[in-house]
Amino acid sequence: MPGYLLRRVVFLVLSFALAMLVIFVLLRALPGDPANALLGADATDEQIAAARAQVGSDQPLLAQLVGWIGDITRLHLGQSFVGGYSVLPEIVDRLAVTLPLTLISFLISVAAAGLIGYLAAVRSESFFGVAISGLSQIGIAVPVFWVGILLVWIFALEAGWFPSGGFPADGWSTPGDVVSSLVLPVATIVIVMTASLVRYVRTATLDVLDSDYMRNARALGAGRWEAFLRHGLRNASVPVISILGIELASTLLGAVVVESVFSLPGLGSMLTKAIAQHDYPSIQGVLVVTTFLVLAIGFLADIVQRIIDPRLRSSLSGAQS
């Protein structure tokens, strides 16, 4: 196990470095000049040149790359060209919205999908099982912003129970307001994510329920739920955990659509705005943080899988654990 861990960490660092290089090169290969975001309608040639000098788009690429790598190692994510603010503190502020939104949605979805998926598998022949299967198809097919708009219409505009959007100006110091603003966005993500996860859980559970060892456990007198918990759950979870890692990672930035519908100042909206303005430090900063988080989530998912499934441990690491 330690040998595997070490190899995995090295791989993580290398992937991260490669991703940073790709981000840097791709951004600068895109057409458009970051200086444009700084110009007004009547900008003169001098103002255009001054803007270019300010954003450094007149410096050689290698110099820019070296400078940036040096900055990242010291956790200096630089300052926004347009806003002038420090990128890292701004990302932290945005994470204060995006992380709770993503994590709470994720946890609720996993719990709900786990339960519903299991029931759908166990009752797969009945009307209930078929209905779940059908509903989950619909849940995957509908666009997430449509779900959001529907929830806003029903619960914010018609019923008036929750705000239609926005995040409290005082942030987490008014937790009641924060919870109230996050209910509908979380519900939106939960509906879509649960629908997707239910299918995986259902399939994995069906596979396990069909297996010999489950039948043997039941034959020996164990209840269905007990047998599943003791024998089936670990086997069913292995494929599902990979999916969970992917879903969590994609929700971090995928939440941008939900953030737009509900006007939440999250990481996704920071990124899209920075892209429109060619604000390289902000774009790079957000991509560095999210790439790291995605790689870390993948890494954790791998470790969890190995912990759960002894077969994975011994077959790949070569040593007995």
Added chain:
Amino acid sequence: MSRAMPLRQCTVIAVLALVTAFTLIGCGGGRNADGADAVIELGSLYEPGNLSNVDAGGQGVTEAFSGNVYEGLLKLNDDGSISKLLAKDYQVSADGLTYTFTLRDGVKFHSGKPLVAADVKSSFERVTAESSQAARKSSYEVVQTVDVPDDRTVVFHLSSRSISFPYLLSYVWIVNPQLSDPKSQADGTGPYKFQSWRRGSTLSIVRNDDYWGERPKNGGATFHYFTDSNAQTNALLSKQIDLIVNVQSPDTLAQFDKQAGFQVTEGTSTTKELLAFNDRVKPFDNVLVRRAVYSAIDREKLLKAIWGGRGKTIGSMVPPTDPWFEDLVHLNPYDPALSKRLLAEAGLPDGFTFTLLTPNYDPHPTVAEFLKSELAKIGVTVNIEIITADQWSTRVFEEHDFEATLQEHVNDRDVVWYANPDFYWGYNNEQVQQLVKRAESAETADQQVDLLKQANRIIAGEAASAWLYLYPQIVIARDTISGFPVNGLNSQFYVYDITKS
């Protein structure tokens, strides 16, 4: 039996969670006070890039701060007139080259520092500095030196007469020179202090209780920024905000026309939708061709299709709030028969083809489609090429690599840009350039108005561009709100007279 336990435990936990959640929701912050201390909640689509108007903060910073947090020596009013603000009085020398301003007494910045003449000089130099991206920066080059003979007097020495100088000064914010970071902090003299800015969400300003002038009628204002206009509309419908500053989407209006409890106010904007020709290249270097294209477009129909009867058709670059406005729609009337005759006269009886560079955001793609079908009727084929705002800046604005394009221009008093042959549309008319120069050196405002009207008639008569329509300036507010500005000059939005009952 062992199966039932987990279920009961789960139920208990779920119920506890729900109860906690609802209690927290119930304990959420209460709504604001009414009356004189009320905080006005405004909705806007234009979030500032930063808090400085010389560092490309954008129109959002003008909207939130001009007149509210920062003031100038002079102020541009909602009706287009100029009045004294931080300047108690000013004198102009007979030759028009020296402006002497006397500052008001007793004015302090929000940090407590008293306003002195040196602060005015440093604020002016901020605008003209090399790194400044202030609007109209080149216009300030007419100032040779700024003197500060004493704490209450500022003297501007100009190299030539400039009748617009007082107007130009209304854009110069008087900023505390000791402010270390104008992009994220603010220190002005205005009726409100900057409180906080949560990027991507809200910007708050609160009443300055030490303000030198008339006390604002409310306790403060919070700007809520949206990227999606539907989200903004929903916020107003659910009463999370009190008004929408500038409605950009006509669909929104339909929802509110039927709703009780809201008022829809239409004022005059300074935003013009243009079909801009590249006057340097064929065939648009020919006046006859430009006039032909202009007269083939039914602007009333276009305006009705997009704004349903709101807004105004215009025949020139001058909006109604500019002092030299006159209605010149008749110079290029909608007359497809005239268009065909003009094209024939220009030697293009079978029409021609051109590429229209169209920005990808509303309303330009819709306008482009309309133009395509209108111009097809006179034999002109339009190839629509959709581009991003960024590509527009590079290809059209900087490189002048286009035949024709669509664009909205939001500034007031911008007809003088037609006197600059290097501006992106490349209109080059000696007579206009002379008239504009003389207008700037005019001795009285009336002379300026007269000369600019003459220039405008030429520009419009030659269809330097095709000015399609003037956007309406629409504010939607709850019935409990009054006192908001109705015209939107240059995006400023004074909040100090707004009351919430």
